[in-house]
Amino acid sequence: MATYARIQDVAQHTGEEVTIRGWLYNKTDKGKLQFLLVRDGTGSMQCVVFKRDVTPEAFEAATTVTQESSIYVTGTVREEKRAPGGYELSVTDFSVLQIAQDFPISPKEHGVDFLMNHRHLWLRSSRQWAIMRVRATIIRAIRSWLDDNGFLLVDTPILTPAACEGTSTLFETDYFGESAYLTQSGQLYNEANIMAFGKVYCFGPTFRAEKSKTRRHLTEFWMVEPEMAFADLDECMRVEEELVAHIMRTVLSERAEELEMLERDTTLLEKIVAPFPRISYDEALEIARAAGESIEWGEDFGAPHETAIAKAFDKPVFVHHYPTQCKAFYMEEDPERPETSLSVDLLAPEGFGEIIGGGQRTASLELLERKLVEHKLPREAFEWYLDLRRYGSVPHSGFGLGIERTVSWVCGLSHIRQTIPFPRTLGRIYP
Ligand code: 4AD
Ligand code: MG
Numbered sequence: 001m002a003t004y005a006r007i008q009d010v011a012q013h014t015g016e017e018v019t020i021r022g023w024l025y026n027k028t029d030k031g032k033l034q035f036l037l038v039r040d041g042t043g044s045m046q047c048v049v050f051k052r053d054v055t056p057e058a059f060e061a062a063t064t065v066t067q068e069s070s071i072y073v074t075g076t077v078r079e080e081k082r083a084p085g086g087y088e089l090s091v092t093d094f095s096v097l098q099i100a101q102d103f104p105i106s107p108k109e110h111g112v113d114f115l116m117n118h119r120h121l122w123l124r125s126s127r128q129w130a131i132m133r134v135r136a137t138i139i140r141a142i143r144s145w146l147d148d149n150g151f152l153l154v155d156t157p158i159l160t161p162a163a164c165e166g167t168s169t170l171f172e173t174d175y176f177g178e179s180a181y182l183t184q185s186g187q188l189y190n191e192a193n194i195m196a197f198g199k200v201y202c203f204g205p206t207f208r209a210e211k212s213k214t215r216r217h218l219t220e221f222w223m224v225e226p227e228m229a230f231a232d233l234d235e236c237m238r239v240e241e242e243l244v245a246h247i248m249r250t251v252l253s254e255r256a257e258e259l260e261m262l263e264r265d266t267t268l269l270e271k272i273v274a275p276f277p278r279i280s281y282d283e284a285l286e287i288a289r290a291a292g293e294s295i296e297w298g299e300d301f302g303a304p305h306e307t308a309i310a311k312a313f314d315k316p317v318f319v320h321h322y323p324t325q326c327k328a329f330y331m332e333e334d335p336e337r338p339e340t341s342l343s344v345d346l347l348a349p350e351g352f353g354e355i356i357g358g359g360q361r362t363a364s365l366e367l368l369e370r371k372l373v374e375h376k377l378p379r380e381a382f383e384w385y386l387d388l389r390r391y392g393s394v395p396h397s398g399f400g401l402g403i404e405r406t407v408s409w410v411c412g413l414s415h416i417r418q419t420i421p422f423p424r425t426l427g428r429i430y431p
Contacts, residue, residue, distance in 0.1 A: 002074060008042035010077050010087045017092065019074040020045065023124070024065050024100075026107070034062045036091075037084075038073055044126070046080075047073045047089040058094040068100040068124070119422055120431045130258035131418055134251060135407045139203075141250035142224050142401070145243055146201050151226055154193040156186030156202040162381035164188050165328055169208040171219075182207035185400055187330070188385050190227035191361060194396055195388060201226040206400075213426050215415045216303065216353050218404055220424035227398030233342045233360045236397035237318050240346055240356055241274040243401070244316060248272040251410055264412045268350065271314050278318040281340065284309045300326040307351040316355070320344040329375040332360040332395075333367065344399070352409035358399020365389035 005018035022040030032051040037044055049062040065071060072095045080088035104118055105125065115122045122128055147153070163170055164185040171182040186202035193200045203224045210217040226239065248269055251259070259266055279287075284305075288295055291308035295301070300322070301309070310317060321340040324333055331341035343359035362368045368389055372379055379386075407419035417423040422431060 002072075005077075006042045007038075007040045007045045007085075010045065010089075013077045014079055014087070015077065017074065017076050018089075019072055019093075020047070020089065021072055022070075024067055024069050024071055025124075025126075026067070027065070029063065034059075036062065036065070036073065038071065038089075039124070039129075043085060045085055045087060045089060046083045047075060047091050049091040049094060053090065053092055054094060058091075061096050062091070062094045065094075065096055066100050066103070067106070068103040068121075070097040070100070071095065072097070116417065116423075116428065117430070123421060126261060128418065130261040131407065131411050131413070132421060133258050134255050134262075134411055135403070135419060137251055137255050138247055138406055138410060139222075139224075139403060141247045142243065143203065145246045146224075146226060149239075149242075151199045151201045152193075152197045154190070154197060154200040154202060155204065156183065156189035156193075156225075158183050158204070162188075162378065164330075165208070167377075169210055171207045171209050184208055185223065186225050187227065187398060187400065190225055190398060191330075191385070191388055191396065194227050194229040194398075195392060195394075199226070199228045211426060214303065216405060216408075218416055218420065218423055218425055221420070222403040223400045224403065225398060225400040227396065229394050229396050231360075231397040232395055233320060233344060233397060236358055236360065236399060237276075237278060237320070237344055240318070240344075240358070240399055240401075241276045241316075244276075244346070244356075245272060245274040247406065248410070259411070262411050264410075268314070269410065272316065272349075276315050276318055276346070277313050278320060279309075280321045281319055281323065282321070284319045287312050298323045298325055303353055306347050306353045310347045310349050310351060310353075314349055316346050316348050318344050318346055320359075327359075329371040329377060330361050330368070332362050342397075346399075348405070348409040350409070350412075353405065354402075355405040355409060356399050356401045358397065360395065360397040363389065363393045363395050365393070 002019040005013050020038055020040055022038045024036055025039045025044055026037040028035040034049040036047040038047050051059050073091055074093040075089035075091040078088050078090055105121055159180045160183045164187055173180050183206055185206055190200055190202055201224060205220055206223045207220050210219055252269060288305040288308045293305050293308050295305055322343045324339055324341045327341050327343045331343045334340045334342055345354045346356035348355045372382055404416050404419040408416050
């Protein structure tokens with residue numbers, strides 16, 4: 001009986017005969033020697049087929065096998081310093097499950113549209129493989145940090161009766177004759193949940209009908225949203241920086257190999273330790289203007305402003321106290337300066353933009369009722385949310401961290417479309 005091994009575990013099988021089940025990634029034909037680069041999902045490994053070591057049928061199969069054919073390769077694991085990964089398989093048997101047709105993605109350059117149309121196949125390539133593994137580690141780091149720090153996972157609905165982040169980016173769907181919307185954020189439900197559980201988080205897909213084509217926007221993206229009863233804006237920032245620092249530590253220690261494949265400059269990531277600088281919107285405005293950006297007080301920052309502000313720091317920077325007018329209806333007003341809100345965004349360095357949005361929420365019933373009117377939101381849909389201010393309202397805060405923005409930053413990617421297996425953007429829902 002063959003011993004099946006996964007490539008990530010071959011070191012434990014040095015000197016033994018194992019079978020790798022995978023796909024042919026690349027091949028070099030040296031006559032009596034065939035060098036097969038085989039990948040199995042956990043890694044890739046050089047497998048050397050020497051004509052005299054295998055049956056004529058096996059050698060013939062190894063010579064003619066095509067890129068991405070599914071294969072079984074049996075051989076002895078040997079330490080080999082020169083081979084990628086440090087191990088090599090001296091092949092004793094080789095068989096093919098299916099001969100792949102001409103694989104559309106070859107090592108040569110392809111255009112982005114071509115690659116996006118073949119996303120289901122593109123995911124097999126080494127860069128995409130590395131990105132998805134970093135993504136999985138980021139998600140695991142987030143969840144384990146929250147789980148270990150007193151946050152309870154409480155799931156929030158995907159189908160919702162109302163907007164959380166403005167009515168202009170809602171995806172509407174028919175709900176048995178009524179209108180329903182795909183969730184933009186689990187926040188409002190989190191606010192109900194903290195009154196039952198204290199500190200919670202939700203983690204799931206969120207949807208925005210973003211009509212702009214940018215490097216930072218998806219129409220379907222994943223967000224983790226912690227929410228805390230009795231927490232103020234300062235506490236909110238403290239939790240954010242602890243969480244982000246933990247993500248960075250975890251990725252640097254567990255995904256060094258992947259970051260190297262992505263040619264990421266990890267010295268920049270090593271600087272991401274708490275605490276992070278904190279500046280007000282007013283101070284950020286000065287920085288943006290000094291960098292030559294024109295912007296009026298009261299306007300929200302766009303990508304060029306965020307880049308200019310972030311450039312002044314080598315860590316993520318908190319920008320707090322945004323003008324009330326450019327933030328969502330639920331933001332608490334600063335009692336000393338009601339034209340500003342107890343809001344905070346976290347801007348990543350190197351121009352990767354906003355990765356977290358959050359702040360302190362309105363605790364008073366009267367203020368919230370006024371905000372709903374000012375934002376022209378339908379009161380009926382928010383009655384339950386107003387209840388939270390009727391029955392034991394408390395100061396509370398929370399935030400949302402965008403997974404894909406974080407993956408872009410950690411991996412150093414120029415475009416958000418490579419951060420999720422099957423991106424949804426304006427004009428793309430295939431594959
Ligand atoms: O700043 P946003 O809109 O905040 C909220 O949704 C709050 N309700 C969250 C909360 O306080 N619980 O979004 C939060 C983060 C952004 O900082 C960004 O990282 C990401 O979600 N994000 C997007 N990522 C990709 N594509 C989009 N269209 C995004 N919109 C927001
Ligand atoms: Mg935001």
